[in-house]
Amino acid sequence: MKWIKFLTNNKIPYYIYKLRKEDCIILNSIKNKNNNILIILSGTIFITKVFPNKELLPIAILNKNNILIKNNNEFKIYHKLVALEKTYVLTLDLFILKQNKPNTLLRKNMLNAYKKTIEQYEIINNIMSQKNIKNRILQLILNICLKFGQVKNQQIFIPFQLSNKNIAILTGTSKNTVSKIMKKIYNKNIIKNLNKKIIFLDNILNLNLK
Structure with a gap:
């Protein structure tokens, strides 16, 4: 993997964690003071801020x-990372x-990865700006289909289980x-x-916000 190669060549220590589906990582300002950069090597996670x-x-x-750069300045607030599928996360000390x-x-690679991560923050912000809950849900599923969807026989499948709880x-x-x-x-x-597991769309044009 390119990140392991880059870090090894630069003699920068790192750790790799394996997360199974629904496993989580807690990041706060008290623990995890080191290893405050996280890079997703494979898999999918979602992040929530917990007040x-x-x-x-x-x-x-x-x-x-x-890539996620953890902020240690938010006292009594922590971030929770939940795996939607088997995921490998690399951590290192800033x-x-x-x-x-x-x-x-x-x-350069870290900067490009961070820019792409900011785009994912903006997608969730746009979803949360929808006042209508149904619109939020449809927009969430549409964005997941566009980013993660797999096309098969003119259908778009989300490749991991998206539970009502996580929605x-x-x-x-x-x-x-939900x-x-x-x-x-x-x-x-x-x-x-x-089979109550995999969400799919027959025709993406059917996904509207009406």
């Missing part, structure tokens, strides 16, 4: 080559990275509300659910 009152704010859905003065190629977290609503809306969506054949 002292346990309120969740969805941040982004990240996958291969996205301070050590700076000390080692990485070469131009590594700096609720990523749209800032309750699981019960269940009711998803039932209506399935009944209208806007989106289909295969």
Whole structure:
């Protein structure tokens, strides 16, 4: 993998963690003071910000080559990373990275990865700006199809299970509300659910916000 090669060539230490589906990593300002850069080597995760009152704010859905730089200044607020499928995450220390003065190629790749990650933050912000919950859900699924979808026999499949619980977290609503809306969506054949595991679209033009 390119990140391992870059870091090894620059003699920068790193750690790799394997996450199974629904495994999570907690990042806060007290623990994990080191290893405050995370790079997704493979797989898919989503990030939420957790406030002292346990309120969740969805941040982004990240996958291969996205990078997260942890901010240690948010006291009593932490970030929770949840794997949507088997995922490998590489972590390294920002301070050590700076000390080692990485070469131009590594700096360029990290900057490009961070720019792509910012785009994922903006997608979730746009989804959360929708006042109508149904629109949030449809926009979330559309964006996931565009970013992660696999085309087969003119159908678009989301390659991992997207549970109502996770849809609720990523749209800032309750699981019960999502269940009711998803039932209506399935009944209208806007989106289909295969064996209650894999969501797919027969025709992306059927996905509208009406």
